[in-house]
Amino acid sequence: MEKTAVVLFTRDLRVRDHPALAAACEHADRVVPLFVLDDAILGGRFAAPNRAAFLARALADLREQLRQRGGDLVLRRGDVVEETIAVVAEAGATALVCSADVSGYAQRRERRLAGACAQQGVRFTTYPGVTVVPPGALLPAGGDHYRVFTPYWRAWDAVDWRRQLAAPRTIPGGQAVDRIGRLPFAGELADGDTSPDLPDGGETAGRAVLDAAVRRAGDGEPDLDDLAGDRTSRLSPYLHFGCVSPLEAANRLVDRAPEQVRQLAWRDFHHQVTAAVPSVATKDYRRRDVEWRDDADALRAWQEGRTGVPIVDAGMRQLLREGWMHNRARLVTASFLTKNLRIDWRDGAAHFFRWLVDGDVANNAGNWQWVAGTGNDTRPNRVLNPLRQAKRFDSDGAYVRRYVPELRDVDGAAVHTPWTLPDDERKELDYPDPLLDL
Incomplete structure (x- = not known):
């Protein structure tokens, strides 16, 4: 048993089917949930007012979910690694856990966290949870990732998924740090206009959207391409922020809406490509010698x-x-x-x-x-x-x-x-x- 474990939330803002949180609650006497408002994201090219507004609401909902279970959400702002290691030290933690992610930035963040933890003698572990099937779990013969969706889909559809986890009944331990930190307002996270009709953020709202998608699927597979019909699940914001588990969504839709489950496989496909080739975010995956117009x-x-x-x-x-x-x-x-x-x-x-x-x-x-x-x-x-x-x-x-x-x-x-x-x-x-x- 670990005495104290810090759970660093990133793109996994939920308590249900959260492998890192579940492992910490099972193996530690005290669990410190942490979210760092990362200046590299909020102040850089990733900044986006719409996502900032959604994030602020999602964090409020996550804090409430944790408090209902006897825990709380520690909030910090700054460099994600420096702030995380500071909380680890203040809490006297012997373990740090988080969900593995795929972007180039996320991979660099995990390497930095691993290095900082090694220097402090702290155990650092990443867990699945951002996708249905973890990137790297499915590999083609002689390659490090699938380059075409159809063979990936066949492998994805045939593999056994991990076990879906319930939310922890309690978050063990008490307050381990002096300052919990206040919830942010959307306007202080990103400058610029927001869209007037944004969805509500958070696990509570996300589960309502998932429930609605399951109910609609019970009446037969909807026509996802009907533009005016708007019968898509609208789960994508909640999947991006991890307010809803992609595995739970797949489990609940697999027998009712197979085409929507196929869309989750597409999401996993792009994640495994990005995990293997992070430069895909800004550079051509395959060179086509296209002459783009500057207009x-x-x-x-x-x-x-x-x-x-x-x-x-x-x-x-x-x-x-x-x-x-x-x-x-x-x-x-x-x-x-x-x-x-x-x-x-x-x-x-x-x-x-x-x-x-x-x-x-x-x-x-x-x-x-x-x-x-x-x-x-x-x-x-x-x-x-x-x-x-x-x-x-x-x-x-x-x-x-x-x-x-x-x-x-x-x-x-x-x-x-x-x-x-x-x-x-x-x-x-x-x-x-x-x-x-x-």
Whole structure:
């Protein structure tokens, strides 16, 4: 038994099915839950007001969950390793545990923590929990990771998942540090505007979203590509922050909504790619010698949802309004930027990362590179024609009318092609002509 163990929370803000927390509660006499508001993230290129707002609420909910079990959440701000080791020393801890993560930054953080703990004679252990199947658990013959999804999916679907864990009944021990630390306000974590219709953060809200997804799946597999129907689970922000266990989501949906479980496998796929090749966040996974255009005006029009292509603009405005975008719309808007406008995928990924509550290094870069043809797609020249996508996945224009109010009164299929309307009607719309011919 360890006398005192510190549990460093990072992207795992929950008490249910949390292997690191469960292990600490089982093997230590006293457990100190800790979250460090990391200046390298909050003050650097990872800063995002939408995620900061979600994080602030998630931390409040995590503290409440821990207090209900006799514990508390210690909060610090600064360099994550320095602050963590300071709490370890103050608490007299002999062990530090956390969930393993995959980004280049997360891997460097774990190496630094391991080195600092070794110097202090403290046991440091990482546990799974960020994905359903841990990165590195599935390896192709002769390789360090899967480069194509289909063979990965076959292996993922056949492997036994780890045992799902209940929340600890109690957090053992009492207060081990003099200062607990106050909960942050969203505005002090990141500068800039937030989207007006953000989801509520935290494990309590996340479990309600998961329950709703399971109930909907009980009525039959929903059409996940129906843009206006909006039948996706909307779990992605809660999975990104770890407010919901991806394993629990998979367990609850596997017999009801296999296509949504396949989406969890895609998430694991991108995580195992990033774990093996952290540079995928900023560098082409596969070189395609693409000549990107430098067009600031076109990029700005795309960012603002003013491209003149309604299905694209609807997706981009949903992003600005909600800090979230339907997955089909993400594919359409990304394809339009990279394949039609020929603008670098990194510019698109940066904009998504600025606004998405679920902005995730592995998923964001992996999906953008897949669309751009520089990543894991076996068909790098694939183009998603926005008009065909609109006809197929928003046939009555309800999605466009929801997010592009200028087109709300346009009748029929013309909502997707307003440039075909008579000149007098087009002038009344106050909607731009398309940036290019489709």
